[in-house]
Amino acid sequence: MRIVAKGICKSFAAPVLRDVDLEIPPGCIHGLVGENGAGKTTFAKIIVGLEDADAGSLLLDGQPYRPANTADSLGAGVAICAQELSLVDDLSIAENILLHISTSSWARVRRKSAHEKTSTLLDLVGLESANPRSRVGKLSLAEKQLVEIAKTLATDAKVLVLDEPTSALTAPQAERLHGILRDKASDGVSVIYISHRLGDVLSVCDRVSVLRDGKVRLTEECGALSEKALIREMAGADADFDALPRPTESSAPPHLSVRGLRTSRLPHPISFNCQRGEILGIAGLAGSGRTELLGAVFGLDKRLSGSVKIHEDGRITEVRNPRQAIKCGIGLVAEDRSKDGVFRDQTLAFNVTIAGLGGISDRTGRLIRSKEASTVGKLIDALRVRSNGVHQKMRELSGGNQQKSMLARWLHCGSGLLLLDEPTRGVDVAAKLAIHEELVRLRDTGITIIAVSSELEELQSLCDRILVLSNRKLVAELLRSNWSQQEILAAAFSEYAREDEPASVAVP
């Protein structure tokens, strides 16, 4: 179907979209890029009736189209895969998918056919291993994202809107989705593809538009564009890619030592050291235990054996639970930010200061508002969090800006050891660079960082050392001097024997 947007305007506290014109013909995959807070999600929501435009019109195959809600848009053949996942944790995968596509609330739940349909969809997106009956709450974030994608595909819509569908996926998983999208497009489906992974955008999309300050700055065929050109349009200025100083070798005494660590979700004992002022990367496929390892170090999961020790000023402290971890100066930026990080209904200031309330209060435990406003103000400026002020509600911030404020939370605490699970998930290129620079700067002031990322390039440019997990086992330690992408990938696959290789991962 051909979808046309004309002069779309939308303001919240401030204007977000001004006169946005876009036209997506059938069979076209149209990329939409822009900085965090540029208005991409808002535009997507308007198309599916989750927000109402202040002005402008939409046309679907030449007919006026103005959905009041997602049921309307689904009826018209337009479906969205939302940036913030909309799954119900307590229902099964099949139920979640069914919930979405059943046309009548009174339709009987036909379990058998629902499970069959769900299985086909899960096969398609690369989740063969998952049982349609299993509870969504038990899935990892990447798996949830795949379910969300399956849910969108289940609608057989003629217009697909995908808002950062790959932010939690590994490269092979994303590649698989791109294949599906190309097939869909050749069947005449039109696709709007929103992402911060510009490489992906250029490879999968036919055309791309850049949003900046609420306006479409450029719409062009992808063939004629480079990543650099896109970044220039997004930021309105040249971003310097090589600004990142090369990490130097460090030889400080160990900051963190992990010995024989085992939890119910990490059955093989794991041992490693981390130097003070080091950026240690953790690589591995989705589900290889990366998130679980950070959680175990932070004391979230019950430890079956082993120890996690922090060495500080000659004193050694054993970390057993999150509270103690934070006291020892450890901070965790969780992968699933809406579940484990963000307080949606509270203010930005509340979210940034919650783990370090001591820093904005006097000795009696009384909060000092002026101090709160100024510390938070400084932090969000430094990290370029885009908001209407520190008292804006968190749920009103764009996804990438929420992510940045999670980092601000630990910077506020003055944590000496940061555990970052996908620290730049959903963050735009310029801000990603800013975060990388900030991390390197922090590292240079003696802060230790352990980062998990699905993007090998990110780990390679950032880290001093990389640990590779495979099938919940620590399989390799690679140094800056001797790593290569092939080597990391080979290690990441090494523990998956042929037969139980996660089918979700096509060998690249």
Next chain:
Amino acid sequence: MTLERRHLATETGNRAFRILEENLIFVSLLAIVAFFGVISESFLSLTTLSTLFNQLPALTVVSIGMTLVLISGGIDLSVGSVVALSAGVIGVGISLFGLPLPLAACLGILAGALAGLANGGLGAYLRLPIFIVTLGMLEVARGLAYLVTDSQTVYIGAKIQAFAIPWGGSGVSASILVALTLVVAFEFLLRSTIFGRQIVAVGSNESAAETSGIDPRRIRCTVLVISGLLAGLGGLMNAAYLGSADPNAGIGLELSAIAAAVIGGTSLMGGRGSVIGAFVGVLIVSVLQIGLAQIGITEPTKRVITGAVIILAVILDRWRAP
């Protein structure tokens, strides 16, 4: 350009609207008072005020505790029975064992705190559903109140009434002063202390609170203990007002307290609420009761109207914060 101008225009319009919206509950209270003032000559009088002041203290302190519990994402259905239990302990302590009043009062409040501790231990640490735990405690505490008083109203005497009798003609009693002080103190606790923030955090996203270094179980348990303690104090106030300990005191009080909290903008889902708001909620509920009685509305009709007001309050609240 036009877009920006329009935006500015709505901004100023919005502000006036928002001020009204944010103070909706005060406006409603004034409207109710004005309504009864116009309809009944005798409403705006000292008698009304002293009736109000007599009823107010116990419900107020209980509502404070309820508000904290609701904000933390829990609920405490046992408060009404705990009020009766505490009153019973105080009454029996004084009249049967001849304990001095301060000691008996402390024992009553302690009984409330222990009930709260039991709620907290079972609900927060053993992770049993808090609704069911406090529902059980509602029965247990009521039964205990009957047991200690032998199901009789225990006469205490004039000494305890000093607490509730207004000074001079002012209508202000020690009970009222204590209740008001607690409202201010707990509003401060909630808004401006670390502990207050932590309560809100636990109620708004438990798992995020945990990764932020807060122990949700400790917070949940603490607010339940506070709620029990305040219900204990409510028992003292109730006994002081009656001059005796009535084992049937406080029946249905938990519902009035929940209603007051919700009218005051507290969310039953946790993470949002205010103690001052709950106090205004208490005023609205009480003024409504007294006003309706004065204009000769019968008990059944009174209940219908009060119930409708509670539902209306929730509708307004939903519209205010979707």
